[in-house]
Amino acid sequence: MTSSVLVALRVRASPERAFDAFTREIGEWWRPDPLFAITPRGDGVLAFEGEEGGRLLAHLPDGEVFEIGRVTEWRRGELLAFDWRQAAFAPGQTTRVEVTFAPVGDEPRVTVRHFGWLEIPRENAARHGFPDAITQMRAAEWWRKSLDSFSRRAN
Amino acid sequence: MSAASLDRVLTALADPYRRRAVELLRERPRRAGELAEALGLSSPAMSKHLRALKEGGLVEEAHPDFDARVRVYSLKSGAIRGLKEWADETERRWTRQLASFKAHLEKEGRK
Numbered sequence: 001m002t003s004s005v006l007v008a009l010r011v012r013a014s015p016e017r018a019f020d021a022f023t024r025e026i027g028e029w030w031r032p033d034p035l036f037a038i039t040p041r042g043d044g045v046l047a048f049e050g051e052e053g054g055r056l057l058a059h060l061p062d063g064e065v066f067e068i069g070r071v072t073e074w075r076r077g078e079l080l081a082f083d084w085r086q087a088a089f090a091p092g093q094t095t096r097v098e099v100t101f102a103p104v105g106d107e108p109r110v111t112v113r114h115f116g117w118l119e120i121p122r123e124n125a126a127r128h129g130f131p132d133a134i135t136q137m138r139a140a141e142w143w144r145k146s147l148d149s150f151s152r153r154a155n
Numbered sequence: 156m157s158a159a160s161l162d163r164v165l166t167a168l169a170d171p172y173r174r175r176a177v178e179l180l181r182e183r184p185r186r187a188g189e190l191a192e193a194l195g196l197s198s199p200a201m202s203k204h205l206r207a208l209k210e211g212g213l214v215e216e217a218h219p220d221f222d223a224r225v226r227v228y229s230l231k232s233g234a235i236r237g238l239k240e241w242a243d244e245t246e247r248r249w250t251r252q253l254a255s256f257k258a259h260l261e262k263e264g265r266k
Contacts, residue, residue, distance in 0.1 A: 005242050007249040013260050021260045029259035030252060036244050110256070112249045116241060 008111040015101035015108045016077035022099060022110070023048045023080060026056075039066050039087040056082050069094065077101055084114065167211025172196065173204050177230065180214060184229035 011018050021029070032043035044060035052074040058066040069083030080099040096115045101108055167173060172194050179185060179193055191201035205228060208214040216226045 005245045005249065007246060007253055009253050009257055011257050011260050018260060022256060025259065029256045031255045033248060033251065036248055110253065112253060114245050114249060116245075 004116060005114045006111065008109055010104065010107040010109050012107055014077070015103055018108060018110055019077045019080065019101050022101075023074075037086075038068060056084075069097075072096075073098075167207045167213055170204065170207070173208055176204060176208065177213060180228060180230045184217075184227050186225060186227055190228065 013021070027045045027047050030043065030046045034042070037043055038058050039060065041060050041062065041064075044058045044066070046068070047057050047059060048071065049055045049057055050071065052071055054071045054074070056068040056071065058068055060066060066087060067085075069085050071080070071082045073079050073081035078101055080101075082097055083094045084097045085094045098113045098115070100111045100113075102111070175194055176190055179190060185193075187201055187205060188198065190196075190205070191198050194201070196204070205214065205216075208228075209216065213231060214228050215231055216228050219225055219227055
């Protein structure tokens with residue numbers, strides 16, 4: 001058991017085409033999951049705004065926009081990385097998603113790796129300008145919330 | 156959860172070695188010596204960190220039947236459950252989304 005999640009599959013398309021579809025067409029293929037929604041009002045329509053330094057946004061039906069996270073890597077046909085935050089997360093808690101596009105014969109492999117906070121490398125936090133103490137505080141906040149809900153369930 | 160015990164959790168996790176120890180204990184219970192070696196810490200330093208984690212209610216210690224002098228540390232079940240729920244939900248989400256992504260990509264390819 002690790003604190004990151006890895007899901008991979010192979011696609012019949014070039015890595016560049018797969019990258020473009022993953023980013024530019026996310027609003028067409030993303031399937032909202034009512035049991036595991038990004039915000040209490042659902043997932044809305046997802047869209048990447050800009051490239052590296054841009055954002056992944058959820059456009060909600062009422063016209064509001066929820067920022068899921070910043071795009072930290074945008075290398076067409078190779079690597080996409082962005083922060084991932086859901087509305088239910090503790091304030092400031094974030095996780096990170098890395099998507100790689102690897103040429104394997106004529107069916108490239110698309111791999112999604114989603115890192116929980118225990119595994120977010122320190123450089124990533126530094127790049128965003130968070131001092132380490134703040135990252136730790138955020139991590140602690142997540143634990144506090146989780147343990148709080150366990151103790152409520154247990155009682 | 157009382158304010159005092161919350162403070163202890165916060166204190167327990169306000170250290171990168173202790174967070175790394177939690178990560179290692181997610182895999183399986185380990186002896187203090189094993190943890191010290193993996194983290195590159197002296198045995199007194201490791202004991203201090205383990206005490207903080209124990210006081211925070213994140214880990215518990217037990218003695219194996221064969222030797223009462225040996226201490227084996229493991230994560231408490233509540234702490235594991237939180238991480239496992241996140242991992243299970245996240246894995247389900249991406250499995251479903253990637254299948255939908257593939258269908259989208261390949262439907263277009265046949266045009």
